[in-house]
Amino acid sequence: xxxxxxxxxxxxxxxxxxxxGEVRHAYPSIHSSRTGKGKTxxxxxxxxxTVPEFEQRRVIRIQLAxxxxxxxxxxxxxxPTASPHRYADxxxxxxxxxxxxxxxxxxxxxxxxxxxxxxxxxFREAYWRRYRVWPGPEAPHGEGxxxxx
Numbered sequence: 699x700x701x702x703x704x705x706x707x708x709x710x711x712x713x714x715x716x717x718x719g720e721v722r723h724a725y726p727s728i729h730s731s732r733t734g735k736g737k738t739x740x741x742x743x744x745x746x747x748t749v750p751e752f753e754q755r756r757v758i759r760i761q762l763a764x765x766x767x768x769x770x771x772x773x774x775x776x777x778p779t780a781s782p783h784r785y786a787d788x789x790x791x792x793x794x795x796x797x798x799x800x801x802x803x804x805x806x807x808x809x810x811x812x813x814x815x816x817x818x819x820x821f822r823e824a825y826w827r828r829y830r831v832w833p834g835p836e837a838p839h840g841e842g843x844x845x846x847x
Contacts, residue, residue, distance in 0.1 A: 706737045706764035707805075717768065720810040721745075732764070739764045740771060743809065747817050752824040758816050760809075768805045773816055781823040782832060792819045794837035 707713050721728060721743075728745040743760040757776045763769040772789045783791045792815055793802040803812045818834075825833045 706739070707766060707768055708732065708741045708764050716808070717805070718809050720808060721813055724810055725813065733761075734764075737765050741768070745813070747813060747820070749820045749824050750817060751821060754820075754824060756820055758813070758820075760812060760816070770803065770812070773812075775816065775820055778823070778827060780827055782826065783819070783823065783836075790816065790819050792816070797837075 707717070718730075725745045725747070728743055731742050731744075733740045733742060741762045741764050743762075744757065746755055746757050748755055754777065759772075759774045760770070761772040763771055773792065774789045779788050785791055803815050822832060822834050825831070
C-alpha cells in the first residue's frame with residue numbers, strides 16, 4: 699500500500715512540475731514561497747505581468763492552499779484598486795462562487811492559466827476605470843452577494 703505524502707500538492711514534485719511548468723517558462727522571474735507547514739500551509743507565487751492593451755506592469759501575488767490539490771485563496775495586484783470587482787481587502791473577485799467549473803479556473807488548468815485569468819481581470823479593471831463599462835460577464839452584486847464577481 700502506498701503511503702500518503704505528509705505535505706500537500708506542493709510536496710509532490712511531479713505534480714508541481716506539471717502545475718508550474720509553463721508559467722516558469724513564460725515568467726522566469728516568478729518567485730514562490732511557503733507559509734505554514736504541510737497541508738495547513740499555503741504556497742505564494744509573486745510575479746510581474748503586463749496588463750493587455752494598457753501595457754501597465756503589475757505585480758500579482760497568488761496564494762494557494764497546499765492541500766491535495768491547489769485551491770485559490772487570494773489573488774492580489776499592486777496599483778490602482780478602484781474596481782467593481784474587488785473584495786473589501788483588495789483581492790481580485792474574478793468569479794462568481796456558484797459559476798460552473800467550465801467558467802472558472804481549475805487546478806488542472808495549471809498555474810499559467812490562472813495568471814492569464816488575472817491578466818484578463820486586470821485588463822477589465824483598467825478598461826472600467828477609463829470607460830466606466832465592465833467589458834465582460836458580470837454576476838449580480840446585491841445585498842448578501844458579497845462573493846459575486
